[in-house]
Amino acid sequence: METQPQPLETQPVTRLRGVGPRLAERLARLGLVTVLDLLFHLPLRYQDRSRRRPLGSLLPGEEALVEGEVGEARISHGQRRTLKVSLADESGTLQLRFFHFGGTQTAAFIPGARLRCFGEVRAGVPSLEMIHPEYRVLTAATEEAPETGLTPIYPTTEGLQQSSLRNLIAQALALLASDQAAGGLGPQELLPPEVLDPLLLPSLVEALRFLHHPPLAALGLDWNERRHPAFQRLAFEELVAHQLALRRLRRQRQRLEAPVLAGGGDLRARLLAALPFGLTGAQRRVLAEIAADLARPRPMLRLLQGDVGSGKTVVAALAALQAVESGRQAALMAPTEMLSEQHRRNLAAWLGPLGLAPAWLAGRHKGREREELLARIATGEARVVVGTHALFQEDVAFQDLGLAIVDEQHRFGVHQRLRLREKGTGEGGVPHQLIMTATPIPRSLAMTLYADLELSVIDEMPPGRTPVTTVAVPDSRREEVMARVREACASGRQAYWVCTLIEESEALQCQAAEETARSLAEVLPEVRLGLAHGRLKAVEREAVMRDFAAGDLDLLVATTVIEVGVDVANASLMIIENPERLGLAQLHQLRGRVGRGAQASHCLLLYHAPLSRLARERIELLRRSTNGFEIAQKDLEMRGAGEVLGTRQTGEMQFRIANPVADESLLAAARQAADLILDRYPDRASPLIDRWLGAREHCGGV
Numbered sequence: 001m002e003t004q005p006q007p008l009e010t011q012p013v014t015r016l017r018g019v020g021p022r023l024a025e026r027l028a029r030l031g032l033v034t035v036l037d038l039l040f041h042l043p044l045r046y047q048d049r050s051r052r053r054p055l056g057s058l059l060p061g062e063e064a065l066v067e068g069e070v071g072e073a074r075i076s077h078g079q080r081r082t083l084k085v086s087l088a089d090e091s092g093t094l095q096l097r098f099f100h101f102g103g104t105q106t107a108a109f110i111p112g113a114r115l116r117c118f119g120e121v122r123a124g125v126p127s128l129e130m131i132h133p134e135y136r137v138l139t140a141a142t143e144e145a146p147e148t149g150l151t152p153i154y155p156t157t158e159g160l161q162q163s164s165l166r167n168l169i170a171q172a173l174a175l176l177a178s179d180q181a182a183g184g185l186g187p188q189e190l191l192p193p194e195v196l197d198p199l200l201l202p203s204l205v206e207a208l209r210f211l212h213h214p215p216l217a218a219l220g221l222d223w224n225e226r227r228h229p230a231f232q233r234l235a236f237e238e239l240v241a242h243q244l245a246l247r248r249l250r251r252q253r254q255r256l257e258a259p260v261l262a263g264g265g266d267l268r269a270r271l272l273a274a275l276p277f278g279l280t281g282a283q284r285r286v287l288a289e290i291a292a293d294l295a296r297p298r299p300m301l302r303l304l305q306g307d308v309g310s311g312k313t314v315v316a317a318l319a320a321l322q323a324v325e326s327g328r329q330a331a332l333m334a335p336t337e338m339l340s341e342q343h344r345r346n347l348a349a350w351l352g353p354l355g356l357a358p359a360w361l362a363g364r365h366k367g368r369e370r371e372e373l374l375a376r377i378a379t380g381e382a383r384v385v386v387g388t389h390a391l392f393q394e395d396v397a398f399q400d401l402g403l404a405i406v407d408e409q410h411r412f413g414v415h416q417r418l419r420l421r422e423k424g425t426g427e428g429g430v431p432h433q434l435i436m437t438a439t440p441i442p443r444s445l446a447m448t449l450y451a452d453l454e455l456s457v458i459d460e461m462p463p464g465r466t467p468v469t470t471v472a473v474p475d476s477r478r479e480e481v482m483a484r485v486r487e488a489c490a491s492g493r494q495a496y497w498v499c500t501l502i503e504e505s506e507a508l509q510c511q512a513a514e515e516t517a518r519s520l521a522e523v524l525p526e527v528r529l530g531l532a533h534g535r536l537k538a539v540e541r542e543a544v545m546r547d548f549a550a551g552d553l554d555l556l557v558a559t560t561v562i563e564v565g566v567d568v569a570n571a572s573l574m575i576i577e578n579p580e581r582l583g584l585a586q587l588h589q590l591r592g593r594v595g596r597g598a599q600a601s602h603c604l605l606l607y608h609a610p611l612s613r614l615a616r617e618r619i620e621l622l623r624r625s626t627n628g629f630e631i632a633q634k635d636l637e638m639r640g641a642g643e644v645l646g647t648r649q650t651g652e653m654q655f656r657i658a659n660p661v662a663d664e665s666l667l668a669a670a671r672q673a674a675d676l677i678l679d680r681y682p683d684r685a686s687p688l689i690d691r692w693l694g695a696r697e698h699c700g701g702v
Helices: 021-029 035-039 103-108 162-181 193-199 204-212 216-220 229-255 266-274 281-294 312-325 337-354 367-379 414-422 443-449 475-490 506-523 538-549 584-591 613-624 628-639 664-680 682-692 694-701
Strands: 045-047 063-077 081-089 092-098 114-122 129-131 134-138 151-153 301-306 329-333 359-361 384-387 401-407 432-437 454-458 468-474 494-498 529-532 555-558 571-577 601-607
Touching: 035 162, 063 092, 081 114, 092 114, 151 162, 162 204, 193 229, 193 664, 204 229, 229 443, 229 664, 229 682, 266 312, 266 337, 281 301, 281 312, 281 432, 281 454, 301 312, 312 329, 312 337, 312 401, 312 432, 329 337, 337 359, 337 384, 337 538, 359 367, 468 475, 468 613, 475 494, 475 506, 475 571, 475 601, 506 529, 506 555, 529 538, 538 555, 571 584, 584 601, 584 613, 584 628, 601 613, 613 628, 664 682, 682 694
Parallel strands: 092 129, 301 432, 301 454, 329 384, 329 401, 359 384, 401 432, 468 601, 494 555, 494 571, 529 555, 571 601
Antiparallel strands: 045 151, 063 081, 063 114, 081 092, 114 129, 114 134
C-alpha cells in the first residue's frame, strides 16, 4: 500500500541533502525546523551577480562579481594568521584575504587556477582587495554562466553560510515543485479567493518563488519598501493571521468567568468629593467604560491610553475602589520601584482618608518586613496592593484578587503579566485587567496589535497644565544653558539634566551621567545637585529621588531612568543632552516630567551639530508639538512599531514580514478577511495562526 506523501509543513529539514544534526541545530536557531520554514525564510536583500566586472574597473565600496587566475597564495603570520591570494585578469589585479581557512581551502588556490568571486571591494595594499568573498573554483566541467536572476541574501547565524542557505532553499523550492506536480502538497493556500481576488495579489506559491529568485528585471525595485505584490501577499496573510489570533483570544476570554465588581459607589463618591480637582470629561467617559466592564461576569481586558499628565492614575484609583467596594482586592503593578512608589504615594494620599492604606511590595522588602506584607496580602487585610515585578514571585498569594492594573505594560515581558493574572485564578474566575500606558499608540497600530483589547483614550488634559516650551540648542552654547539652570534654581525652581544612551551601553550611560554631574557641580557650586542612574543601588537612587521630590535638591542629573514615575510640580526646566540619540516618544515622555505645575516650563534639547536631516525633522516636530499622539504617529513612521512600544520582550507577538505602519493600507482588508474566515472557513483559522505565530500566539491573551 502506498504511503501518503508528507506535507511540507511537517517535513523536517533533515530530509534535505547535507543536513545533519549539527546543521539542523544551527537552522533551529533561526526557527527553521521544517521545509516550509525554509520557504518562509525570506531574503533581507538581493545582489546583482549577472555581470562579470574586469578587475581593472573596480572601485572601493562596491559589490562585484569577478573572475581571474590565481597568481600566488601565501600564508602570512603577522598580528593575525592570514591567507592572501592574488587574482589577475587582462585588466588588473585583486587580492583576496581570508582569516578563517583550512588546508583543503589553501590547496585549492594553486597558481593558474581560475576563480569566480563575489564580494565587497575594499582599498588595500598593494591593490584593491576582497575579504572573505564567496568564491568557486572553475574547471572546464564546472564552469557556469553568471546568474540570470538576483542573488538573495538571507538572515543567518554563526556557522551557517549564505551558500548553504541558498542551497537548502533551492532544495525546498524543488520539493515544492515536485510535490505540487504530485498533487499539491506545497504550502496550502489558506486565504479564500473572495479575500485574495479583490486585492489582485499573487498566489502564495507564486509569491514565494518570486521572492527567493526574482528576475534581473526586478533590480530597479526598492526592496526596502517591500511594496512588490509578492511581499504584499505574504504581509497580508501575516496580518490576517494576527487578527485571527487576537479574535480567537478575545473569544476565549469571553468564555472565562470573572468576579462581578459592581460596587456600591460609596468609596468612589467620597474620593471624588475629597479631590482638590474635578475630573475632565475624558476621564469621566473612561471611568464609565471601565465601570461597565467590571460589572460584567466576563474578564475585562482594557487598554487605557493617556498622554503624559492626562490623569490616568486617578482613574486607576477609582477602578481599584470599585473592586474594593465589591469585596475584592486590587493590585497595581509598575515596572520600576520609582514608578511604583510614586503610585503608592498618590494612592496613599487619596485612599488613606478612606481607611485604605495601600500595601507596597518591591524588591527592597526583605526578611520580616516582607513576610508581614505577604501575610497582609494573603489574608486580604491589604485591599489595595502596589508593587513591581515582585508581585509575580511565587510566594505572593492574594486572597481574592479582582482587578489587576498594569502600568507601562510594554515594559513587562508577556509571561510576567500572565503570571500576575494567574494570581487571581480562583472560585470567582480570573481577575479583570486594566492596562495603562502613557506612550500614545496610533490608532492603526492599536487596532493591529491590540485587536483583542477594548480601548479607552484620555484625550483631554486637566485644566491648569501649562504647555512646555521646547527649544533646540547646540552644545556649543553649553555655558549659556548652565547659566539658565543657575537662574532657575536661584529663583526657587528645580531642574533636570538628562544624559542619554551612549552606544546602547548602560555602563557608559551611567559614566556619562557621573561625569556630567561632576562638571556641573564645579560650575554651579551653589546648586544642590543629585545624581540618579541605573547602576546606583535602588535604595540610593530612591533616596535621591525622594530628596528631589521633597525640594531638598535643586538639580537632578539623571539617565533616562526618570522617563516615568517622577512627578515634581516645582520642576520647570529640563535639559536633554544629545536628543538625537532618542526616539520621539521617549523624548516626549522625558519632557513630560516638567510642566506639571502652574508655572511656565521649558525643555532644552542640547544637540551636537551637525544633525542629520532625519534628526532635524524629529527635533523640529518635538519643538512644534506637545500632542503625544501626533508625536507617536511620526515616531512610528520613522522607527517602527517595536521601537515605539519599547524594548521587544520575549514572547511578544511580533511581525516577521508585515509592517503595521507601511502596510496600513492592508489593515482594513485583513480585519475583514479574519471575520470572513471565522464565519465561513473556521477550519482555516488554526493553520493560518500556526503558520505565522506558532507557540507565540497564546501570549497575546495577557
